[in-house]
Every structure is written in C-alpha cells, then in structure tokens.
Amino acid sequence: MTAATFLAPDLELSQRESALGRTNPLVKLGISLAWLLGLGFTLDVRPPLILAVVALVAGLELGRIPTGALARRLAPLVVAVIAIALTNLLFSTHNPDPAARELLRIGPLRVTQEAVEAAAGLGARVAAIVSVGAVFVLTTDPTRLVDALVQQAHVSPRFAYGFLAAYQAVPRLASDLASLRDARRLRGLRQLHPSLLVGLLVRAIRHADQLSIAMDARGFGPGLRTAYRPIAWTRLDLVVGVSALAIVVAALVASR
Amino acid sequence: MLLVVGPSGSGKSTLAKAVAGLLPEQFPGEWQGSLRVGDVDVARRAGSPDAAAPADAPPEPPITTTGLGAGIVLQEPASQLVMERVGDDVAFGLENLAWSRAAMRERVPEALAGVGLRGFDDRRSTWLSGGEQQRVALAGVLAPGPGLLVLDEPTAHLDPLGADAVFRVLRSIRERTAATIVLIEHRVALAWPLADLVLALDDDGRPIDFGAPRDVLGRSARKLARAGVWLPDDPALPAASAGKADAAGHASPTPGDLPGAEPVIDVADVRFAYTAASPVLRSVSLVVGPGERVALVGRNGSGKTTLLRLALGLLAPVAGRVRLVGHDPRRLPAAQLARLAGFVAQEPELGFLGQSVREEIELGLGQEQVAYAHELAERLRLPLAEFADRSPYRLSGGEQRRLSLVTGLARRPLLLALDEPTFGQDRRGHEALVEALGELVGEGSALLAATHDERFARDATDRRVELADGWVLADEPVPPGRSAA
Numbered sequence: 147m148t149a150a151t152f153l154a155p156d157l158e159l160s161q162r163e164s165a166l167g168r169t170n171p172l173v174k175l176g177i178s179l180a181w182l183l184g185l186g187f188t189l190d191v192r193p194p195l196i197l198a199v200v201a202l203v204a205g206l207e208l209g210r211i212p213t214g215a216l217a218r219r220l221a222p223l224v225v226a227v228i229a230i231a232l233t234n235l236l237f238s239t240h241n242p243d244p245a246a247r248e249l250l251r252i253g254p255l256r257v258t259q260e261a262v263e264a265a266a267g268l269g270a271r272v273a274a275i276v277s278v279g280a281v282f283v284l285t286t287d288p289t290r291l292v293d294a295l296v297q298q299a300h301v302s303p304r305f306a307y308g309f310l311a312a313y314q315a316v317p318r319l320a321s322d323l324a325s326l327r328d329a330r331r332l333r334g335l336r337q338l339h340p341s342l343l344v345g346l347l348v349r350a351i352r353h354a355d356q357l358s359i360a361m362d363a364r365g366f367g368p369g370l371r372t373a374y375r376p377i378a379w380t381r382l383d384l385v386v387g388v389s390a391l392a393i394v395v396a397a398l399v400a401s402r
Numbered sequence: 403m404l405l406v407v408g409p410s411g412s413g414k415s416t417l418a419k420a421v422a423g424l425l426p427e428q429f430p431g432e433w434q435g436s437l438r439v440g441d442v443d444v445a446r447r448a449g450s451p452d453a454a455a456p457a458d459a460p461p462e463p464p465i466t467t468t469g470l471g472a473g474i475v476l477q478e479p480a481s482q483l484v485m486e487r488v489g490d491d492v493a494f495g496l497e498n499l500a501w502s503r504a505a506m507r508e509r510v511p512e513a514l515a516g517v518g519l520r521g522f523d524d525r526r527s528t529w530l531s532g533g534e535q536q537r538v539a540l541a542g543v544l545a546p547g548p549g550l551l552v553l554d555e556p557t558a559h560l561d562p563l564g565a566d567a568v569f570r571v572l573r574s575i576r577e578r579t580a581a582t583i584v585l586i587e588h589r590v591a592l593a594w595p596l597a598d599l600v601l602a603l604d605d606d607g608r609p610i611d612f613g614a615p616r617d618v619l620g621r622s623a624r625k626l627a628r629a630g631v632w633l634p635d636d637p638a639l640p641a642a643s644a645g646k647a648d649a650a651g652h653a654s655p656t657p658g659d660l661p662g663a664e665p666v667i668d669v670a671d672v673r674f675a676y677t678a679a680s681p682v683l684r685s686v687s688l689v690v691g692p693g694e695r696v697a698l699v700g701r702n703g704s705g706k707t708t709l710l711r712l713a714l715g716l717l718a719p720v721a722g723r724v725r726l727v728g729h730d731p732r733r734l735p736a737a738q739l740a741r742l743a744g745f746v747a748q749e750p751e752l753g754f755l756g757q758s759v760r761e762e763i764e765l766g767l768g769q770e771q772v773a774y775a776h777e778l779a780e781r782l783r784l785p786l787a788e789f790a791d792r793s794p795y796r797l798s799g800g801e802q803r804r805l806s807l808v809t810g811l812a813r814r815p816l817l818l819a820l821d822e823p824t825f826g827q828d829r830r831g832h833e834a835l836v837e838a839l840g841e842l843v844g845e846g847s848a849l850l851a852a853t854h855d856e857r858f859a860r861d862a863t864d865r866r867v868e869l870a871d872g873w874v875l876a877d878e879p880v881p882p883g884r885s886a887a
Contacts, residue, residue: 289486307484314486322752328716329753333766333809334740345755352751352795356481363424363476364484364542365468365498372500374493374510 158212162287166209170383171291172298177390178278184394185274190401191266193394194274200393201274205281215284223276231269235261288313294377303371311357315350322349403576403583405593405615408603409630409828410783410800414586415477415554416607420444421584422474422552423465439470439550468499473548475556477799477826479536480749488514488530489523492542499546513545514538518567529676532559532748532822533702533854540568544575551575552584555799557592558825559748561701561854565589572596588826594634604629630830664728665689666817666848667713672722674708682708684872685722690848692816695839697859697880698852700869706852707748709869710819713850714745727816740766743817746810748852750802751795753809759797760790763808775812781834782808800826807835814842820851824858836862 161167166174181201185194205211238261240246246258292310295301301309326345327337406414419425420437423444437444444465467474473495476482485491492510501509514522517537522530527538536559543551553572557565569592575581576596587593594600600618602610602625610629611622618626619633626633667690675681682705690696698706711717712724715731724731727742734742747753756762763775763786779786782804789797794805803826811818818839824832839862843849853859859866859880868876 289490325752326755329747329755331716331736332714332740332743332745332753333755334737334813335755335766336736341755344757348795353481356478357484359424360476360482360484361494363422363467363474363482364495365466365546366484366494367466367498369498370500372497372503372506374490374497374503374506376503 157284157287158210160210161212161285164208164210164285165382165386166204166281166285167287168380168382169285169386170298170377170379171286171294173383173387174282174286175291177387178282180391181278181394182275184398185271187398188401189267191263191270192401193397194267194270196397196400197394198270198274198277200397201277201281205277205284209281209285211281211284216280219280219284220276223280224273227269227273227276230272231265234268235265238264240264290375290377293373293375297373297377298379303366304368307361307366311354315353318353319346319350322346322353403572403585403597404599404601405597406584406586406601406603407590407626407631408607408610409605410804410826410831411798412603412605412629413607414603415798417603418474418552418554418584418586419476421550422472423467423470424474439472442470444470468495468546468548470550471548472550472552473543473546474552475536475539475543475554477554477558478749478751479532479539479559482539483527483535483542486526486528487523488519488525488527488538491527491538492523492545495542495546501546509545513541516544516571517541518564531703531707533561533564536560537564537568537702540571544571547579548581550582550584554586555588555826556585557587557589558799559702559822559854561699562856564702565592565854569593569596588632588828590632590634602626602629602631627829630828632829663692665691665725666694666727667850668723668725668728669709669713670723672709672712672719672724674705674712674717674719681720681872683712683719683869686869686872686874688867688874688877690817690850692846692848693843694865695843695849695863696851696865696867697863698850698867698869699854699859700875704869705872706869707821710745710821710850710852713817714743714819715739716745740815741813742815743819744810744813744815746806746818746820746823748821750806753806754794754802756794758790759784759792759794759805760786762794762805763812765809767812771812771814774814775808778808778811778838779805781838783830783834784808798826800828800831803827804831804835811838811842814845814847816847818842818847818849818851820849820853822853822855823851824853824855832858832861 157167181197185197202216205216206213235257236255238258240258240260241256243258246260248256249259249262250257288310292306295306295309296303323342323346326342330337330339406417408414421439423439425431425444442465483491484494489510492513493506496506496509511520511523514520517540519534519537519541522538527535530538536556540556557568560568572583572585573596576583585593594615597615599613600615601612602618602622604610610625611618623633667688669686669688672683672686673681674683686709688709698709700706708717712719713726713731715724715726715734718732726734731739731743754762756765763779764772767775776786784801784804794802797805803823807823810820823835827835836858839849849863851858851863864880866876866878866880867874
C-alpha cells in the first residue's frame, strides 16, 4: 500500500460486494456518528472498547476487508493511540494532586489511579474512532458515497463533487510529493527541501484548475442531472442500521 | 472535418479551446475579431470591448462547451478525467445532459468499445497508462455524440494500433453523422486523408493558408515545410538523416568494441507489479551498452514507462537485478545518479521544479553545463532571450516537452532515458532533437527511448526492443529507411 492509496483505497471487488460494502454509505456514516455521539454519554473505558472490537470484527467478517489491509491501515494509528494515552498518563493533572491515589513513583514522576483511568478512557475512545473510521473507509467506495450524498441526502452536486475532489486530493498530494522528490533526485538535488512546499502548492492549484476546466468542458453545471449509478435504500440498510443502534445502546447499558 | 496544422507554439491549442467555448470562461485574455460557433459569437459574448450590447439587454448565459453542442479532448489526458472509475467518467458528461439511466447503461460500454477499451468500465482511471487515459477521455467526449468535436492531439500518447482505432472512430463519425470535427494532429499520414479543410498557422499564429488539403499542399507546401509543419508523403528528411549519418560517423566505439566497457543498463530477470494480481513486467532482461540507441516499443500499458523508471531506480523491482553503469541506481547518491542518467518523463509538468524557464533549465547545473543547456535550449527553439521569464506551466504542450528535454540532456549523461520524447513536436523540433541525441550518443551515451513514434524510431535509433504482456517480445535492429506511420 502506497501513501496514495491510504485515504482512497482501491477496494477489492469482494469488499465492495460484501454486506457492509453494499450497505448505503449514508447509513454507515450515520452509524459512525451515532456511535461517536453515544460515547459522549460515558467516561467508562468499556463502551468504546466494545464498539472498537465490534467495528473491527464487522469489518473483517461483514466487510470482507483483507486482514493485511486492515492491519497496515491501523498500524500507524495504533501508535498514535498509544502515544496519546501515554502522554495523558504521564502529564495528567491528576498526578500532582495530593488527594489522588498514587500507584507508582519514578523519581519526580508520580502516576496516580485517576490518571490511569482518564488515560485509558481517552485511549479507548481514540481507538474506537480510529477503528470505526478505518472500517468505514475500507468498505466504502468514495464514488458511491458521493452518489448517495447527491441522490439521497440531496446535497448539491457541486458541493458533493468538491468533497470527492478534496477526498482524492490527499492521495494526489502524496503522489505529487513522490514525483517532486523523484524529479529532484534526477537533477542531483537533495530530495528534502523547503521548495518542495512551493512545488506541492503549484501542483495542487494546477490540479484544481484542470479539474474545474474538465468538469465545465463536460457540461457540469447547475442544470438537471441524472445518475449513472442509482442508489436505493434496501432492507440491508435497515438491518445494519438497527443492529448498530442496538449495539451502541447495549454497550452503554452494559457499562452502568 | 477541419485539420489545424502549425509549428509547436503557434496557438493551435488556444484556437481549439476558443472553438470549444473554454476561452472566455476559463482562460481570461484579450480578444479581437469574432468567432462564431453555430449561431453564437463566442468572442463577442466574451465581453470584448467592441461588443456594444444595448444596456437593457437581458444578461446572456455564460458560454459553455456543451451549450455550444461541443465536446473537447484536451492535450493532457490525465488532467481531464473527473471520476475514479472509467465507466463513471464516461457517464459523467451524459449525467450532466440528464440522459436516462437506461440510455447511459447502453451508451457507456458502447463508447468504451468504440475506442478499444471494452470491459474497462470498472477499472480505476488513475491506474491506467497515459494512452489508455487518453482513450477514456475520448470515449467520454464521444459518448453524448456532440455536434462539434474538438480534438487536441488525440493520439499523442497512443500506440499505432490505438491511433488507427481512434481514426477509425473519427472516420465513422464523419461518414455517419453531420458532426463537425476540429482536429489538431501531428500524425499526418492519418489526418490529412480525412480532412475536408486544412488551416495552417505560422509561428506567430497567423494563417499561412486555408482550404482543401489538395489545394493547400499545391499552393503552400514549401511555406508549410519551412514553418516546420509535417506534410503527408514527406520525402526522407534531409536534416534528420544527416543527423543519423553524423551520429553513425561519431559513434566509432561500437558497443562491445570497448574493452571492459561496462553496459550502461543491465537489467536481469526483472519482475514488477503495482498490484500482486497483475504484474506489469514478468521477466525482462535488457542490456544496453554505451553508444547504443534503443527504441522501446509496445502497446499502451505494456510496461515501457515502468521499465524506464526501474532502470533509473525510481521503482524497486519485485524480483531481479537492475544495474546502471554497474551500480544499483536506488543506492546511488542523487548527485551521481544525475551525472549518470537523464530522464525525460512522459508528462513534462510532473518534473518541473522551477518557477521560470531559466530557473528550470539552470537548476542544479555547474557552469559548463549551464552553457551547454543554453545552447540546447536555443537549438530546441526555446531561446532564453524570449522564454527566460515565462512560467514552465504556461508553455504549449510541445514547448513543455522541449523544455523537459533540455533539462534531461543538459548534463550529457551516460544514459538518456526518454519517455515519448517527440509528442507535440513539429518537424523542426524532431530534427533538432534527433541531431542533439546523435551528438550525445556519439560521445558515448546510451539512448533508451520509449516511443510510439515510428519516424523517431527510424531516425534516432538502431535497435528496437518490443514489450508485450510483461515480456520482451522482440529485440532486433531497426531496418533503416522503413516508412513512417
């Protein structure tokens, strides 16, 4: 997996035709939001962990995400989760609080029970966000998401296609960076240099320009538009949506 | 069908954009005169100063390409694909015209089959080769059946079979429909027989002649030749063949004669795949010695660009060995790599690093190299006196190509790795390039050029390596004097 395919991955046919792949992108978007909002109701460490595990298992089983692809995507994010939890553990405001229960003392560093709980809660929360996000991206064809936004959420096509362009801009930036570094290497220049930023900016503006010209040249405008790939609500959307809501409620209740 | 010919930089693409209604909206500039497309005066509506519309007239809607019933295929194919998947991209124009779903379902595969891309609906457009992207762009523009079809070098990145296929499509459009075609094309053997009218421009964008192809050739063949325009049935090009003879004269150390001369490129059993399921190169071996001139040919997507990038160490092979003058190119320090190899990539813009032509040319060069680079720029008709302060991004396609050639050749590297070096070039550009390459090869450089241009292969190379399905299909001497495409 190159950086270019990180954000807009090329989904295998099996991924796109899996149960989660066929589920309406808006339903998945709604579930993701509902789950994350649900986590706002509790500071407990269990609900986010339950949701993270459910999301990953669903992604592998119902989404047919290849285990390797999921692992490669999560690897850098797991590091981030650990880093966030550790930072919060070591620099928690609970640590200097004399009322807090001390667990460990290494030189000037004091680690308290309260800090551990807060750090674990935060880490679990970030892990849940990361897992849900990864499963969403790895089961959702970006084009289908935009189709659903336009056809069902009645988002204006101009906005939705702008969103698609932005979604694809990040991998594009990565490939631009690669081509710039190649070009510098071939001219005998150091590959890392502040002027890379200027080059990236120039290219980003060129791409945006060219895309808008290409879209206008093919008649993209405010007029009536039809859709090549129809998106319809199905019973699957209902089943997935209801089950997901039941899971978040159950996770919250279980933690009481 | 109108064929527009003229030297590189004469304003052909600008004319194409104007006809397709892109100029006033997308590329601001100054207008004089009038330009009527159907019953719309594009220039007047663009708000040229002499357009004295009555003050109480209702505001006119902006001019759009589809509003003119037109479709345009721009020069750079990759930049005009809108959607991720090929089928979606072809359907995009139809969606904008509010076609019914059933009609689109029928038309999209048809349009793809028409350009030889049957079954590509579900492929990801960013992963296609340049030539394939060009054909996707063409299918997308053809799908709605525009009344005015504007094509800016639609075959520049296509292999000969692909170019034939495109011209078959154009021929059938011309025979079966009333559509008007405006075509800019350097492949004269295909384009001239199809044209009803020819418009020839000179270096400054002024018309040299306009009329039926036969009349234009009869009246102005000499003027056109002097302007550098390719003409049908060109006799053997004097300057080019001189360049070749010259090179042969220079190239006294034939490969193998030099005792202990190391091959410039030594690629052994190389395998490469972007995705495990579909390897681009299965097992390719290629040795190119100093003074050798190799044309790398093969259909679109056969792995020519990939092999060049492997040889330069820009890609790592999945298996096999790559040596550049005895070194692993991936481990070479940048400065040494740049001394050994010069690369001219297929898309010039992706390699540009400078904000001006002068900066672009001189970047990272020593004093002596700068002098040679200036000389090269002069010979490739990018004289610094005129071009120094222009932005590389604002040059014409052909000029951008020549600028990237200057930067690729400026260090007189041992390996000249060129990817489609001649697209968008008129006859003078072709001759100047063949001559410069001949000199460098005479000094001991090796030339490896991926090309679809049979004329270039004939004039500038003497060995032909053909790739197909990830294998080397043929490796043979180029028969001299074979007819061009």
